[in-house]
Amino acid sequence: MRVAIAGAGLAGLSCAKYLTDLGYTPIVLESRDVLGGLVAAWQDADGDWYETGLHVFFGAYPNMLQLLKELGIEDRLQWKKHTMIFNQPEKPGTYSRFDFPNLPAPLNGIVAILRNNDMLSWGEKIELAKGLVPAMLRGQKYVDSTDQYTFSEWLKQQGVSEDVQQDIFIAASKSLNFINPDEISAVVLLTALSRFLQQKDGSKMAFLDGSPTERLCQPLVDYITARGGEVRLNAPLKEILLNEDGTVKGFLMRGLNGAADYIETADVYVSAMPVDVMKVMLPNPWKENDFFQKLEGLEGVPVVNLQLWFDRKLTDIDQLLFSRSPLLSVYADMSNTCRGYANPERSMLELVLAPAKDWIAKSDEEILQATLAELQKLFPSHFSGDNPAKLLKYHVVKTPRSVYKATPGRQHYRPSQQTPISNFFLSGSYTMQPYLGSMEGAVLSGKLTAQAIAEGHSVANSSTLQMQTPQPATNAATV
Template sequence: MRIVIAGAGPAGMVVARTMVERGHDVIVLEKRHVPGGKVSAWQDADGDWIESGLHVFFGAYRNLLAFLERYGLGDTFNWKPAEMIFVSERHGLAPIRFVPWLPTPFNGLAGVFAFKPLSLADKLRMGLGLIRVIFGDQEYVDQQDNETYASWHLRHGMGQRSLDEVMHTMALALNFQRADRVSAKLPLTAMLHFAHEKEAPRMALVKGSPDTNIWRPLIAQIERLGGKVELNARVAAIEYDAETNQVSGFRLDDGRLVTGDVYVSAMPVHNLRKVLSPALREMPYFANLNHLKGSPVITMQLFFDRRIAGVDNLLFSAGTHLSVYADMAIVAPEYHKGERSIMQFVVAPAAELITLPDNELVQFVMGEFVRLHPIAREAKLLKHTIVRIPNSVYQALPGVDKYRPDQATPVRNLFLAGDYTRQPFLASIEGAVISANRCIERITEAQARGDLIIQPQLLAAAD
């Protein structure tokens, strides 16, 4: 069976690596010059790595970790202690540490009760307000989708202070939107995992570039097994035959038609919408995709002549646009630059900032960074890089979850993979891996039912 996959991000690569191992003829088409999608990286003219985002991995990412371990990439990450370090002008560095010798959920509750930016009354209100989630299940969390997290938080007796000091920052780190914008389901899902799984809050970053540590090794494995990953190959249209209710090929922007037996869109949802034929757009299944909008986000790297933050972990800030950041020269050993810093920031919310000229954007970020780390005033800024992403993960707004599609489409040989599709986790690399596994299940089920028509000429070519 020949499988044509559009998109070499995490979901597309998981489908490709798994299916090529099962003996299928796999080709991956990626529009960019690098693989990895939202978790991509490339080198600039100086040889420094630029990343599309600050790629954070959690112990809760069990499907991703199992996938990488299976294919010999389990030693990819530099693991950090289970703690969230918040930075503010008033309190400096203030961690929420998960106490390792306590069982869940008390390991996390103990960390919250030691968190100095909150008063004792705030901590008690927060602990009581989260009891239903801490001792609850995903079914309850799913039922909270029609309300913003901020509304849910206040309705359950938790104060504005804990919302401002903790939860807005958490929502921005998860979805690049504040807690008064995102569905309650989003932060509650994360807290549910933290409350039930001892390893869930552990955080890690790739030891260096995701390109060299994850994607290029996977491509080499795929190609050794006879598959193909073609970069700079943008799918411009999905060719659809309404009479047979089948996709007849992926049309590339260079005019080529790439054909197969099964087609997988592992493209971001906004790119998928662009390539659908009019007949497909009229189907309710695909029309629902219009409800899924991407979150804008900016990734900025500032290269300094000296160490600034000096923390070997992620940093979260409340009340700024620097929702999460890290010194990559410390947290990622392969980026080590002696005593210099490479500060990498997730700048969000970004809707009003993304169109600013580079110099104004750098000035804005520097202004907020210096307020948090005054020592930065004494440092020399050597260079900067900026990556603007108008459509990143889908905006997890209230009421949107019901529009997320199943991986099997109404078209008999077209399937979807991506963190925006129906899966129980967050929009993240773990969600992408889960969606890929579900996509593989749907393909396998369709093949078992006899729904897939294997083209004779493709069979001959495979033989």
């Protein structure tokens, strides 16, 4: 049975991979000339890779870890020390760490917080614990119910002061969804916190050993094609063609470089395109349907990624850093963190600029200058004196609509992978799954889509897939 999938991001590729496991023949149609969607990367004239975004993998990503194992590439993840490192704006050039000891969860997280005296006073620790611990004890059902509040509103209700919010949660909120705590839904931070507190290695981080396009997406393509599937680049879906009964008749594909448009037919069709694209591509008859109307409640959030190559080493830290800068979110010296980008002599910083709504329309040069001004605060000793660090080259990648913007109430608008149309399914990190807008969410959504297809359109050797979903809410009671 043939399944046409529009979009070769992680969701589309994961869906195709699991469909081949279930005995289907997927054909993935990607509009661009590069694999990966939001994890896409390109090589510049010097052969250096530049990426859509700085990507970190967590211990609490069971479906991603399982996928890497199934592809035989789990050794490509470079696991870092179990620590979280924050810049200290009040003491430029210094860092504050949350070091997780080798203890069972949630003890390791609690000790990490208790041992940190730079960012939280004892009074703040107690205040925070009083707010957070009951929330964790009440389990995932309670966490889900907090989607009506912004995280700032929720903290205020718990009696947690503004200072605690400034110290930790602005950095966490920007890293999770590229927006501030006064915009982000409480469900996002509470979900992440409960995963991190429930699993010993949940917040442990890893970097891929090279570009996601080459080191993660290409093995997926190799797996899919070795089993009879196809992944085609430069294949933009132009229109979803319908039968009279509203089911899909075919994908009308845009012919590129003067070639004529053509129709791709299959037994089942999947959109693994971003929600913003899906919304404009909805066929008119579907627009009346509540299920598809809900997509209007979702929208991608802007973000900017920068990569800067310097003439010297700025740091030897081999870990993600939370900048705590109003302009920037997280960053890393990829010459330390990533084997494929390693350089013992020179730093290559990869930085996420967020919130980006006021920056997305600005020129690369303006964005660069503002970022360099921030770097003077983060690395004061390297940007002052007679011989300041020199920028050798840079790349700026702007994504006006990235993952869905997780403001309060969005959970209600996130669709299931199965739709009211019997031969049409959705995939993508915006679709309903418990890992929000992440790589893990994209991979799991692809798997859920494959499973939903198998349930409705069985083939001879169809079996069930092993889903890795978070532990039941009752486990939270061990906190």
